[in-house]
Amino acid sequence: MNTQSPLSADRMHAVTPETRDLVDLVLDYSRRRILSTDTPLDKPLPEHELRRLAGQTVSEGGMGAERALAVFEHVLAPACITTDHPQYLSFIPTAPTKAATAFDLVVSASAVYGGSWLEGSGAVYAENQVLSFLAAEFGLPATAGGVFVQGGTLGNLSALVAARDHARADGRSPSDRWVIVCSAEAHSSVASAARVMDVDVVPVSPGESGVLTGEAVRPALEEYGDAVFAVVATGGSTNFGIVDDIASIAALKDDFPFWLHVDGAYGLAGMLSPLARPRFAGVEHADSVIVDPHKWLFAPFDACALIYRDPESGRRAHTQHAEYLDTLTDAAEWSPSDYAIHLTRRARGLPFWFSLASHGAAAYRDAVTASLRLAERIATEIERRDGFRLVRKPQLSVVVFERDGWTREDYALWSARLLDEQRAFVTPSSHAGRPNTRFAILNPLTTFEDLVAILDTM
Numbered sequence: 001m002n003t004q005s006p007l008s009a010d011r012m013h014a015v016t017p018e019t020r021d022l023v024d025l026v027l028d029y030s031r032r033r034i035l036s037t038d039t040p041l042d043k044p045l046p047e048h049e050l051r052r053l054a055g056q057t058v059s060e061g062g063m064g065a066e067r068a069l070a071v072f073e074h075v076l077a078p079a080c081i082t083t084d085h086p087q088y089l090s091f092i093p094t095a096p097t098k099a100a101t102a103f104d105l106v107v108s109a110s111a112v113y114g115g116s117w118l119e120g121s122g123a124v125y126a127e128n129q130v131l132s133f134l135a136a137e138f139g140l141p142a143t144a145g146g147v148f149v150q151g152g153t154l155g156n157l158s159a160l161v162a163a164r165d166h167a168r169a170d171g172r173s174p175s176d177r178w179v180i181v182c183s184a185e186a187h188s189s190v191a192s193a194a195r196v197m198d199v200d201v202v203p204v205s206p207g208e209s210g211v212l213t214g215e216a217v218r219p220a221l222e223e224y225g226d227a228v229f230a231v232v233a234t235g236g237s238t239n240f241g242i243v244d245d246i247a248s249i250a251a252l253k254d255d256f257p258f259w260l261h262v263d264g265a266y267g268l269a270g271m272l273s274p275l276a277r278p279r280f281a282g283v284e285h286a287d288s289v290i291v292d293p294h295k296w297l298f299a300p301f302d303a304c305a306l307i308y309r310d311p312e313s314g315r316r317a318h319t320q321h322a323e324y325l326d327t328l329t330d331a332a333e334w335s336p337s338d339y340a341i342h343l344t345r346r347a348r349g350l351p352f353w354f355s356l357a358s359h360g361a362a363a364y365r366d367a368v369t370a371s372l373r374l375a376e377r378i379a380t381e382i383e384r385r386d387g388f389r390l391v392r393k394p395q396l397s398v399v400v401f402e403r404d405g406w407t408r409e410d411y412a413l414w415s416a417r418l419l420d421e422q423r424a425f426v427t428p429s430s431h432a433g434r435p436n437t438r439f440a441i442l443n444p445l446t447t448f449e450d451l452v453a454i455l456d457t458m
């Protein structure tokens with residue numbers, strides 16, 4: 001037992017000179033990090049190395065805030081890749097605005113509860129304004145609504161659960177198993193949702209272009225009939241940024257009773273730019289959509305906007321009932337907890353709200369347009385270069401390309417060297433069995449020259 005410290009149970013919570021110092025320490029660090037312009041890319045360390053450098057950090061007595069923060073700053077943080085670095089071009093990067101990042105601290109500082117109107121009406125009001133803004137962008141009716149969930153995976157699952165409930169409420173049932181129809185290039189989280197729900201996925205080949213069409217989907221609907229409770233159209237595939245032909249898929253709703261879910265986790269933000277907006281025609285017919293602000297809407301992790309055309313179908317599917325919750329669920333007020341698979345929730349839409357409210361939508365349109373332009377420009381450069389091959393023309397801001405003659409091993413060694421030398425984080429990928437690599441571009445600080453310099457290393 002540490003006999004030097006006061007033993008009162010409130011010592012971690014009381015406002016004392018020590019806690020003031022601790023808060024200053026953490027806020028000072030946060031301020032430096034948010035405003036830093038030269039945070040290196042950094043890279044992962046093996047566990048034995050972290051053990052050697054950080055040692056055992058958790059103990060009965062504690063190491064004190066100063067030391068703990070030093071361990072974070074000098075050992076742990078450098079072992080985390082800087083995902084908002086302009087040369088982070090892998091997977092789907094993140095690039096939160098300074099406003100959104102700074103306000104993330106406020107969400108914690110205010111201990112806001114985002115689950116119910118009763119407890120968090122102000123926060124819920126602001127989040128709902130953002131959801132309404134997005135719904136209007138996507139052409140959904142003014143009555144559309146939903147909730148910010150942790151990520152696209154949970155958003156897709158929650159939407160698909162609501163879709164199946166809707167089919168059941170409609171009196172439909174499969175003769176064998178429930179089916180989700182989607183593109184063979186749909187995100188892995190759709191298959192993951194199907195596993196959780198114990199339903200089947202029928203993947204439909206989108207053909208050479210990667211764009212799933214209604215024509216390709218129709219035979220699956222004819223074959224599986226009433227068992228198909230949902231069709232998932234992808235609004236910007238993760239690997240290529242390809243947008244399915246949502247309008248032709250939506251048109252099938254005239255003949256078949258499926259729920260149309262649009263997975264726009266990465267790409268739907270593209271609708272904010274007039275350059276990409278036409279590609280998403282038909283999304284206004286969706287029964288549910290998702291888009292991740294932590295991707296191309298410049299918010300920090302972790303936030304996915306899940307929006308239902310008819311929010312009531314989401315509420316019916318997801319509201320939890322318990323004696324201690326009756327006071328919430330009996331109320332007619334809008335409680336975000338009721339619209340997805342979760343209960344306690346951080347008001348995770350607020351960092352995005354603050355940034356959007358501060359800067360205005362036009363700034364977002366410009367930022368999305370800039371990514372689209374840069375993707376097009378570097379794609380043209382790749383096409384022009386000897387020894388390089390563009391795998392597909394980019395529709396959004398992902399550029400996939402090959403270096404002639406390179407094997408999987410070549411890409412892997414090159415990628416590791418780039419990270420090792422702290423030049424860039426560009427990982428190997430593949431398509432139809434052929435190795436390639438890709439630039440996922442959404443950080444407004446990424447420049448054409450940065451990308452050309454990376455090509456020059458190949």
Ligand SMILES: *Cc1c(COP(=O)(O)O)cnc(C)c1O
Pocket residue numbers: 092150151152153154187189234236237238263264265266267292304
């Ligand atoms: C990223 C992504 C997801 C998964 O979203 P998470 O936030 O990572 O859970 C789903 N679908 C698409 C198209 C994505 O790009």
